[in-house]
Amino acid sequence: MGKSLMYLLQTDEKPNRRRNLFEEAKKLDILVKDKNGEAYMVPNTAFDVGMLDLTHPLTAGWFKQILQEMVDDGVRGWMADFGEGLPMDATLYSGEDPISAHNRYAELWAQINREFVEEWKINSVGKEKEDPEETLVFFMRAGFRDSPKWGMLFWEGDQMVSWQANDGIKSAVIGLLSSGLSGYAFNHSDIGGYCAINFPIIKYRRSEELLLRWMELNAFTIVFRTHEGNKPSCNTQFYSNDKTLTHFARFAKVYKAWKFYRIQLVKEAAENGLPVCRHLFLHYPDDDKVHRLSYQQFLLGTEILVVPVLDKGKKDVKAYFPTGETCPWQHIWTGRLYKKPGCEVWVEAPLGYPAVFVKVGSIVGETFLENLRNLNIL
Structure with missing residues (x-):
């Protein structure tokens, strides 16, 4: 997995650099400018960066060539990061108002990346054209009205490595569901969150429990993907010990078990936007x-109900079974049936067994359970 950015950093002091993309872009005059006509150096954490002017006619071709070189080296997926930071006082080649x-x-950032993918498909031959494993994919975090038209996948940005609702594991569910209502059908978060803080007076570090619960959550989203975070040494990682590795492997299998339904839902999203x-x-x-629910539970399509554990130390959750549903819900781990619509029930959910339910009599539910059995999860 690679990473592509419209931000370019001066690399003169980097001893192992092969190319200086910043200087190349500067010579081509394809960087966003400030009011004085100079390359606009945008503050980004601990350093300043130049930003590609996506309205310049030379920018797309230059950037696609970089993507081509990346793909030629074997990369088949990348994070098309950022895209949300155009300065409000910038000067663009197009002359348009930077605020507008x-x-x-x-949208332009998504479009350029998607155009490259489609052009690569057209020009591919042999195995690259026939083998689905050779397909290119990119995911991004910035977006506007037409971004879902171009973006292949989205992720929710950089949550804190915390249990919080304003910026943590709970907010990942809120963002997932609210973005889905806004046309972003294929969205997900980093397993475990991203932003750690390690100051003397305030510390946010990814705990083992948080990581394991986030694995359980993301096994029921469109992408099951880890991230070490901005401070890897402060965070528990999926490879930290036998427990984290075993848990990761277990929920990778859970994710695999509903692949058949995920394919169906992706097709449905392409057709009607759900x-x-x-x-x-x-x-x-x-x-x-x-209507009063926010992050507490969600549906995969119509056939699977997920009630994740999103609080530290909790080993049970309150599940709500909505009115208007005629089919009972079956707990996937115990087989227990919940037949009464409109009721709340406390359900045990120890680590490794998040509260997940399927509709009784559902072909999707039966296939999911059978796949879990075949994978030795049930």
């Missing part, structure tokens, strides 16, 4: 209780 162009910039992960009110709009 700010949101459109994210997200893969859905807030319950999309299918139970007349249930007032459903």
